Amino acid sequence: xxxxxxxxxxxxxxxxxxxxxxxxxxxxxxxxxxxxxxxxxxxxxxxxxxxxxxxxxxxxxxxxxxxxxxxxxxxxxxxxxxxxxxxxxxxxxxxxxxxxxxxxxxxxxxxxxxxxxxxxxxxxxxxxxxxxxxxxxxxxxxxxxxxxxxxxxxxxxxxxxxxxxxxxxxxxxxxxxxxxxx
Ligand SMILES: [Zn+2]
Ligand SMILES: [Zn+2]
Numbered sequence: 001x002x003x004x005x006x007x008x009x010x011x012x013x014x015x016x017x018x019x020x021x022x023x024x025x026x027x028x029x030x031x032x033x034x035x036x037x038x039x040x041x042x043x044x045x046x047x048x049x050x051x052x053x054x055x056x057x058x059x060x061x062x063x064x065x066x067x068x069x070x071x072x073x074x075x076x077x078x079x080x081x082x083x084x085x086x087x088x089x090x091x092x093x094x095x096x097x098x099x100x101x102x103x104x105x106x107x108x109x110x111x112x113x114x115x116x117x118x119x120x121x122x123x124x125x126x127x128x129x130x131x132x133x134x135x136x137x138x139x140x141x142x143x144x145x146x147x148x149x150x151x152x153x154x155x156x157x158x159x160x161x162x163x164x165x166x167x168x169x170x171x172x173x174x175x176x177x178x179x180x181x182x
Contacts, residue, residue, distance in 0.1 A: 004030055009059035010052035012094035014116050014123060029056035036068050043146050044069075047109035047132035048100040050147045055115055059092040071133055071148040071176070073165035077156065091118040098127075107134040107168060108179060109147070131179035133166045150179050 008028035031042040032053040044050035050069060057065035063084040067075050093116035101110045109132045114125040130149060137144040148166070158165055164175035171177075 003060075009056040009092065010095050013096045014094040015096050015114070025056070029053045033057060033060070033062055033065055036065050046100070046102055047111050047130075047147055048097060048102070050132060050149065051097070051100075051111040051113060051130060052095065054149060055095045055113075058087045058090070058115075061087045063087060069147075069149055070151050070154075071135070071166055073167075074151050074154045074156065077154045078151070092116070093118050093123055096125075105178075107166070108132065108176075109134070110179075131176075133168075133176055133179075135166050135168075138167075150176055152180050 004026035005024050007022040008025040008030075010029055011022035029052060032044060032049075033056070035042045044053055054066060054069055057063075057069075061084060063080045066083050066087075067078050067080055070078060095116070096114040098112040098114060100112075104110060110129055111132070112127075112129045114127050116123055116125045118124075131152070132147050133150055134145050134147050137146060156165065158172050158177075160171070160173035160177060162172050164170050164172045164177070166176050168175050
């Protein structure tokens with residue numbers, strides 16, 4: 001069976017016995033993966049959708065997609081080779097969205113999830129709370145908004161009073177700094 005007809009990786013949830021109507025990859029994450037470089041392409045309409053497409057990108061080793069869906073100011077700090085080898089070495093086993101908080105303040109959202117993987121000791125899960133920011137593309141003729149992942153592991157030397165890395169025009173500490181505190 002071609003990959004496009006198979007169940008999308010993000011549709012596999014080991015904590016559920018069955019999923020009634022799992023989507024095929026071509027009807028789920030593939031359009032997002034294929035359009036990442038196109039300005040007018042399909043873009044994740046919510047933080048949860050972006051989270052799902054990023055999980056599928058890890059399973060299918062699309063490190064480029066992981067980089068390009070991280071907030072632009074952080075992209076240069078990401079190690080694409082490390083992302084790629086981690087994605088390859090992990091025996092991914094499914095995704096469970098625990099909770100999606102679609103609106104936090106003006107432009108943020110959070111998704112709590114479990115990304116499952118197999119190890120010699122059995123099924124394990126990365127249980128994480130990820131934060132996302134909605135960025136307005138001011139170069140577009142009409143205001144286009146796009147969700148990005150905020151990576152808390154990237155250390156950037158930005159002071160609390162500087163303008164935020166997401167380009168919102170607000171101070172970092174009042175904007176993405178809230179979600180990048182570590
Ligand atoms: Zn999917
Ligand atoms: Zn921000």
